[in-house]
Amino acid sequence: MEWSDLKIFLAIARAGTLGAAARSLGQSQPTMGRRLRALETAVGHRLFQRTADGFVMTDEGNAVLEHAERIEEEALAFQRRLTGSDAQLEGMLRLSSSDWFGTYMLAPALAEFSERHPKVCVELLSDGRLYSLPRREADIAFRIKPFEEPEVVSRRLLTISYALYARADAAIDLAAGGAGLRVVTMDTAFAEMPDALWLKRVLPEAQIAMRSNSRLVQAEFCRQGSGLAVLPRPLGDRIPDIVPLGLAETPPVRETYVGYHRDLRRLSRLRALLDLVIERLAN
Numbered sequence: 001m002e003w004s005d006l007k008i009f010l011a012i013a014r015a016g017t018l019g020a021a022a023r024s025l026g027q028s029q030p031t032m033g034r035r036l037r038a039l040e041t042a043v044g045h046r047l048f049q050r051t052a053d054g055f056v057m058t059d060e061g062n063a064v065l066e067h068a069e070r071i072e073e074e075a076l077a078f079q080r081r082l083t084g085s086d087a088q089l090e091g092m093l094r095l096s097s098s099d100w101f102g103t104y105m106l107a108p109a110l111a112e113f114s115e116r117h118p119k120v121c122v123e124l125l126s127d128g129r130l131y132s133l134p135r136r137e138a139d140i141a142f143r144i145k146p147f148e149e150p151e152v153v154s155r156r157l158l159t160i161s162y163a164l165y166a167r168a169d170a171a172i173d174l175a176a177g178g179a180g181l182r183v184v185t186m187d188t189a190f191a192e193m194p195d196a197l198w199l200k201r202v203l204p205e206a207q208i209a210m211r212s213n214s215r216l217v218q219a220e221f222c223r224q225g226s227g228l229a230v231l232p233r234p235l236g237d238r239i240p241d242i243v244p245l246g247l248a249e250t251p252p253v254r255e256t257y258v259g260y261h262r263d264l265r266r267l268s269r270l271r272a273l274l275d276l277v278i279e280r281l282a283n
Helices: 004-015 018-025 029-043 059-083 099-116 194-202 215-223 268-281
Strands: 048-051 054-057 091-096 120-125 140-143 152-160 162-167 182-185 207-211 228-232 242-244 254-261
Touching (some): 004 054, 018 029, 091 099, 091 268, 099 268, 152 268, 162 215, 194 228, 215 242
Parallel strands (some): 091 140, 182 228
Antiparallel strands (some): 048 054, 152 254, 162 228
């Protein structure tokens, strides 16, 4: 195996196409393709599936990625040590979180991190999918339930309070189990979430007007007057024209956890980002 071919592999993994990877390294596309084939021959596995939309990593490619990024990090650390610039971090980090958490909780910390470390590219995936840390679909993940994978290092990050929100100009009568009221709640795939069950128990007579697996969408439905919605306080308190209702019984709180693959525990850019996020959110 030629170690320099791992740089080719990383460029293709990050760019997704041979042409974009070649441009990023200043090499020709045929050269990139030839060196990738040489690497695949050396390791005895196909590292990418060639598709019409670009290159998609195989399971073997994901396994190589873990080690290639650690080799890259050590090489960069070696270079920084020799040049006296060990504080300069660079590379890529892929994060996964829910849409509202990424927007209102992570974005300020990530912007600050980018100012401190401008050579680190942070990619935030904020759809409803649970990205796999063991398969390296993400480097760091933020979730509302504990991680169960043995390869994942995790910790509780913070506790988030929830409230029932309504339009500020709406006349709300919560008597009679919510009869005559409309509510916005989780989609059927997440109907067993604690806040959805709480809403169903507290307002059993209310009509379900809208469903969504996105808290941002639920907040907008509520703001538009579609119905009451249970929202995380850090989100709901920032949405204009809606207010939390003062109830004797509030929705259950949720814990938020952060996790990363144990093989990345020495990755300096990951440690720097985690330290900043924990400092900004957990305190």
